[in-house]
Amino acid sequence: MESTYVNKDEEIDRLINDLKSNGALDYGFHDNINPVYSTGKGLSRQVVEEISEIKKEPDWMRRIRLHAYEIFMSKPVPTWGPDLSGIDWENMTYYSSPDEVKATNWDEVPKEIKDTFEKLGVPEMERKYLAGSIAQYDSEGIYNSLKKEWEDKGVVFMDLDSALKRYPDLVKEYFAKAVPPSDNKFAALNVAVWSGGAFLYVPRGVHVDMPLQTYFRINGEATGQFEHTIVVADEGSSVHYLEGCTAPVYSKDSLHAAIVEYYVMKNAHGRYTSVQNWSKSVYNMPTKRAWVEENGNMEWVGGSLGSKITMIYPSSYLRGRNATTSNLNIALAESGTVKDTGAKAIHMAPNTSSKIIAKSVSLGDGKSIYRGLVRINKDAVNAKSHVQCDALLINDESVSYTMPHDEIYEPTANFTHEATVGKIGTEELTYLRSRGLSEDEASSLIVLGFLDDVMKEIPMEFAVEMNRLVKLEMSKMGAVG
């Protein structure tokens, strides 16, 4: 165990070197690809109708969209968290499609788009680590693949639009059930204008032992991305679904309001990992929720990097006896960014348990807020929950708040909460520097060390990405202390 970890460490070093020499680490580039179809700026009932029409959807979907649109219009922009007044609703493009491609082979993908994904290392990752992958470019999934082995076992993995065409009933059964449009304004918006996202169905008893991944790329300026993802781990199955995201650097703000609905059936095991590195012009407002049935287990692993404002609270609804969940979350609040992140666990049945570990690092004047909810319903006998929030501040302007919210209605429940706030200490920095490490190196190592227990849980390529970003941020900041 220990020694494999050293190897992981080495592997990360090696990967970083490789990537550097390929010049693959600058995500800020943007491609000169003009959308083939776009609904233009702004949102109206008509735009919603138009999206549905382009997609030639069943009528029930069109009606859900329109219903969601009404909810979206009626709900105010939430004011209980970070300042969202900068979102320019009128000048946003809500749907933009690069091309009418649905490739199953990279060679069928238009060259420029393929080049983009090549630069991001997606096809290579697919070959090496994944059971299947989807690539989404702006609003549309443009590439789907699933290794034959899993297709033969009945696994379905494709972008949600394609799934809606091929498995309409299956999609209808799960669409907007765990996350209904009434949940919040951004969820309503998603349901109204959703496009792309993944649909993953794992049949009973099937254990998919390699992860499946979707890679999202926003290319257009001031474009919204509203993918909707549904994962169903049917009884006794297990699956690991990964997401990665990037967007180029633009001056005008973009909005990412995704929905992830994860259904973990009886005795099933679901895992969801995402490391999001949005450019600093993106408002990242996804709603992610899992329903976990009897004996089911759901693991959330997330890293939030970049973006202007991120508000993300993956939730587990523990609906059946003995359902369990864990939530590991890293937020890196770089200068000029706000990370309002956390987790929710709703205990609705006896013997359910939840564990939430949130780690945040605030750099420069970055602000990180932990906002969480643990609710233990009456009759969730012997439910257990542990929440741990650790924050690390890099300098005097960095800010961190913890806002846990606990509602415990069951007297037999066991609930514990721990929170720590630390600063990078002079003693530790000096010790490392006295052995020749530069101040940047010493502080990145300390930051990465602080995140270490979560880094162990994330896949290699994401660990590399985190590693690289922390180092980059530290070197940008220059002197710390």
Next chain:
Amino acid sequence: MILEIRNLSASVEDKQILKDVNLKIGGGEIHALMGPNGAGKSTLGNVLIGHPDYKITGGQIILDGKDITYATPEERARAGLFLAFQSPVAVEGVRISTFLRIAYSHLHPDEKIVISEFNKRIKEAMKTVGLDESFISRSVNDGFSGGERKRFEILQMLILKPKMIVLDEIDSGLDVDALRMVAEQLKRYFSRDVGYLIITHYQRILKDIEPQFVHVLVNGTIAMNGDKSLSDKIEENGYDWLKEVA
């Protein structure tokens, strides 16, 4: 390599600790620094490595003719200076292998490091200093016992190969075997290019690795310089007589 400390005065939290300290340590020389608790010995070590909490209020530190009085800790380390800390701090989550590799690459920029070979070297050194190989994937000093921390300081010296070495109570808190090991390694590592400043309260280590020079720091000032016999005298009579001199 020559380390020259000239009229060095330093304060911490506005409290003057060191006053006009003078010392000169050359390659191939072993110096011992003794003195009562709170005299300023560790302060001197910290000032030498450029610890930012310690303020130099006068004087100079010269390493091989180069003024490093205001150099950063990393510049000093890269110039060959090394302090084995009296109480090494734990750095959570920073793995020893990574830490040493980065340190080494700065101290020996011309050498190419092959990770697997370098790790092998660390593991061998671990054996030498009596740490289990598994320590290589542990975090720096994290959860180490007092003695393990001291052993790890010696390991770092052996791996990083500095030239001017200050050992702050390397002999405190060690068991008999560890003490013997430390003395042995210090002797083995010693050469004409290496200088030692051994800060200690005890005769024991000085028997194994005999200093040519002994200095006594009292109240932030060098109260007396001498040879090995000075340490014998302190062993017998304590420091009170020197306080009167100082």
